[in-house]
Amino acid sequence: MLYALHEAAYRSAAPLNASAHLIRDFWRSPLNLAGDTGLGRNLYASADVVANLTRRYRKPPWRIDHAMVGGHRVPVTLETLWQSPWVKLRHFRRDPEALAAATSSHGSDDERPAILVVAPLSGHFATLLRGTVQTFLSDHDVYVTDWANARDVPILEGRFGFFDYVDTIVDIFGVIGRRAHAIAVCQPGPAVLAAAARMSQDDDPLRPASLTLMGSPIDARFSPTVTNKLAEERPFAWFQSNMIYTTPWPYAGTMRRVYPGFVQLYSFMSMNAEAHQDAHRQYFADLVKGDGDSAEKHREFYDEYLSVLDLTEEFYLETIDVVFQRYLLAKGELVHRGRKIDPSAMTDVALMTVEGERDDISGVGQTQAAHGLCPNVPDTLRELYVQPGVGHYGVFNGRRFVEEIYPRVRDFVARRQATL
Numbered sequence: 001m002l003y004a005l006h007e008a009a010y011r012s013a014a015p016l017n018a019s020a021h022l023i024r025d026f027w028r029s030p031l032n033l034a035g036d037t038g039l040g041r042n043l044y045a046s047a048d049v050v051a052n053l054t055r056r057y058r059k060p061p062w063r064i065d066h067a068m069v070g071g072h073r074v075p076v077t078l079e080t081l082w083q084s085p086w087v088k089l090r091h092f093r094r095d096p097e098a099l100a101a102a103t104s105s106h107g108s109d110d111e112r113p114a115i116l117v118v119a120p121l122s123g124h125f126a127t128l129l130r131g132t133v134q135t136f137l138s139d140h141d142v143y144v145t146d147w148a149n150a151r152d153v154p155i156l157e158g159r160f161g162f163f164d165y166v167d168t169i170v171d172i173f174g175v176i177g178r179r180a181h182a183i184a185v186c187q188p189g190p191a192v193l194a195a196a197a198r199m200s201q202d203d204d205p206l207r208p209a210s211l212t213l214m215g216s217p218i219d220a221r222f223s224p225t226v227t228n229k230l231a232e233e234r235p236f237a238w239f240q241s242n243m244i245y246t247t248p249w250p251y252a253g254t255m256r257r258v259y260p261g262f263v264q265l266y267s268f269m270s271m272n273a274e275a276h277q278d279a280h281r282q283y284f285a286d287l288v289k290g291d292g293d294s295a296e297k298h299r300e301f302y303d304e305y306l307s308v309l310d311l312t313e314e315f316y317l318e319t320i321d322v323v324f325q326r327y328l329l330a331k332g333e334l335v336h337r338g339r340k341i342d343p344s345a346m347t348d349v350a351l352m353t354v355e356g357e358r359d360d361i362s363g364v365g366q367t368q369a370a371h372g373l374c375p376n377v378p379d380t381l382r383e384l385y386v387q388p389g390v391g392h393y394g395v396f397n398g399r400r401f402v403e404e405i406y407p408r409v410r411d412f413v414a415r416r417q418a419t420l
Contacts, residue, residue, distance in 0.1 A: 045287035067137035072102035189216020223363025231324035261308025
């Protein structure tokens with residue numbers, strides 16, 4: 001019922017949204033001589049805010065058409081290398097000729113470190129990692145998991161749970177076809193670690209060369225955050241009863257049971273409601289005074305932040321159970337397809353953990369717990385880093401990521417690549 005009410009609210013707001021667009025365009029028109037008056041700017045700003053608050057936020061485009069390599073602009077082409085109903089494996093292919101000219105060397109991306117960025121499946125689209133991908137493209141051949149919105153997957157495609165996620169990651173390593181360096185950003189950490197452990201147990205020749213876990217809840221018992229405490233304190237049945245809804249018509253996934261992205265979005269926004277209110281007040285003020293640059297930054301952020309996807313019922317509930325309530329991987333009790341997952345089998349998968357000092361989603365200690373689970377990774381193949389002064393998003397995006405975190409990850413990958 002909640003999902004249907006949510007859709008009804010969007011549809012009922014359509015006339016208001018259309019009116020706001022008309023008013024905004026009227027006061028922005030260069031033919032309107034009153035548009036640059038105080039009244040005109042205030043009416044334009046008011047209409048713009050209403051138009052944005054009542055519109056649908058679709059999946060944003062990647063908008064990556066080049067990489068800066070050694071100070072040179074190298075064209076980038078987005079390819080879909082492989083796909084299932086649940087994910088597309090995106091490859092950001094750098095132009096070979098431009099790349100050779102930029103690096104004063106010959107050869108294609110096939111001869112450079114392959115980076116698999118495993119994007120979170122936790123409410124936002126993979127495009128949230130646009131800045132992360134753009135940064136890694138400076139030095140690497142980059143692949144990204146672009147997860148599907150569960151409401152768009154027909155129910156005949158079946159289920160997709162935590163263990164299906166692990167299988168998918170294993171399949172993707174196989175598709176890449178060479179030992180890639182995995183970057184697991186936040187939520188994927190436990191599943192990617194499980195996949196790497198399973199491949200190591202099988203002595204799979206395409207197991208990852210290295211695994212970098214960034215702000216991941218490997219062991220959510222350390223430094224529990226508000227999110228962790230909610231998952232721990234509520235009984236499992238509460239999540240089943242209060243967080244799962246049925247996808248309404250006319251979506252392709254009609255009747256699929258999902259954890260709606262808008263529910264998670266509202267939860268996140270309520271945690272920082274005052275900050276979001278201040279941001280919109282500042283946006284209004286920027287529009288009134290004509291500060292286009294600041295207004296554009298606000299729009300870019302919220303175009304991404306307010307674009308959300310749904311998770312399947314089974315994936316959401318299994319993640320709650322496996323990662324946040326029973327801590328199966330952390331306790332050495334995770335069983336996948338009848339076999340116990342044993343991270344101690346990892347002996348040549350280099351391991352790096354990155355945490356943010358102020359992370360309020362995955363507290364300090366949760367990610368670095370992976371080192372204790374992988375005792376047979378040599379000290380020469382491991383690195384533990386806590387970035388001062390950043391929160392959760394600062395671990396994988398922003399100035400501190402580009403200037404301080406990324407160089408460490410790049411050098412870690414390069415050291416491992418040199419030994420392959």
